[in-house]
Amino acid sequence: MSVSASVTGSISAPGFLAKYQAPLQAALQASLSTSIPPLGTTLRYHMGWETPEGVPVQATSGKGLRPALCLFTCEAVGGNAMNAMPAAVALELIHNFSLVHDDIQDLDLERHGRETVWAVWGKPKAMIAGNSMRSYADATLYKLQLSGITPETTLEVLTVLTECCLELIEGQYLDLSFEARLDVTPEEYLDMVSRKTGALIEAAMHLGAVIGGAEASQVKALARCGRLLGLAFQARDDVLGIWGDTEVLGKATGADIRRKKKSLPVVYALTKANKNQRKRLEQLYNNPEDLGDDAVEVVMGILDDLDAHGYAQSVAEEMEAKATATGKVAELGPKAQTSLNELANFMVRRDH
Numbered sequence: 001m002s003v004s005a006s007v008t009g010s011i012s013a014p015g016f017l018a019k020y021q022a023p024l025q026a027a028l029q030a031s032l033s034t035s036i037p038p039l040g041t042t043l044r045y046h047m048g049w050e051t052p053e054g055v056p057v058q059a060t061s062g063k064g065l066r067p068a069l070c071l072f073t074c075e076a077v078g079g080n081a082m083n084a085m086p087a088a089v090a091l092e093l094i095h096n097f098s099l100v101h102d103d104i105q106d107l108d109l110e111r112h113g114r115e116t117v118w119a120v121w122g123k124p125k126a127m128i129a130g131n132s133m134r135s136y137a138d139a140t141l142y143k144l145q146l147s148g149i150t151p152e153t154t155l156e157v158l159t160v161l162t163e164c165c166l167e168l169i170e171g172q173y174l175d176l177s178f179e180a181r182l183d184v185t186p187e188e189y190l191d192m193v194s195r196k197t198g199a200l201i202e203a204a205m206h207l208g209a210v211i212g213g214a215e216a217s218q219v220k221a222l223a224r225c226g227r228l229l230g231l232a233f234q235a236r237d238d239v240l241g242i243w244g245d246t247e248v249l250g251k252a253t254g255a256d257i258r259r260k261k262k263s264l265p266v267v268y269a270l271t272k273a274n275k276n277q278r279k280r281l282e283q284l285y286n287n288p289e290d291l292g293d294d295a296v297e298v299v300m301g302i303l304d305d306l307d308a309h310g311y312a313q314s315v316a317e318e319m320e321a322k323a324t325a326t327g328k329v330a331e332l333g334p335k336a337q338t339s340l341n342e343l344a345n346f347m348v349r350r351d352h
Helices: 015-019 021-031 037-046 065-076 081-106 117-121 123-147 151-178 186-211 216-243 264-272 275-285 293-305 308-329 334-349
Strands: none
Touching (some): 015 065, 015 334, 021 065, 021 123, 037 081, 037 117, 037 123, 065 081, 065 186, 065 216, 065 334, 081 123, 081 151, 081 186, 123 151, 186 216, 216 264, 216 308, 216 334, 264 275, 264 293, 275 293, 308 334
């Protein structure tokens, strides 16, 4: 089994992702602080702040990419990043609402090295936890006006975020519908990803630009840039889900294959496979059980023969190039443009 250096190589996240983390974490914790203890514990556990018993803990959490991107964009167009904090918090809560529900739908038992919410509390309570996370996002957005944001801008923010959240849900629906199909095309897959992953990253840059007072042309360019970054991010995620380093990712190599996930490399392979390869893939993917070690090796061998890794990585890099070109249209300052380029580079060459 071949593994490209572009998978195993390490690249550091751009500095601005860390720059906003302390105030962002404080604002996130404040947004969920009023939740009643049983439900609040569930939410704070998912965020990595408490044990299932409600004891404070410092656990591993997500990258905070979407909220940091929102704050960065606001500042990049000349605004005060802290004015966009309610929008940034709402973005992260919506992202986590989707993760709680995804874990239920995918029957995932672990996230960030800990049991998922449904694995601890059961599916009904996990559904409630996810739904309440979505409601807290809406409640947080109304704090925009405390920073002097006009009612008109607040309404625009609410509209954009609601529309993007709907797209996210549509994308998840399409993703689930693909599970029963072996004829999904790369174009269909990328359309799904544009919704499931791209919409919320687009929203991050769109909202940051609007709150920062950007011109309409800047808002449009930065929103489009975000959508393309989302596609690049997911294509790289699909590479890591098959060929990523087990120790870095915290899950076994080929984990997505074992679960028969229709990620981009697999969709490509199903499209390009010869008659014998196609027959073997159909036999394995029509089996209702998760794939065993031998079956995983067979699938990965076919992917290697078809250079599915190279294809998926090339898609990530193509979207990166389009995103950085679109970002230039916004005419940001040199420092902001450099940071944006560094983020795009990180998204398609990261190892985690």
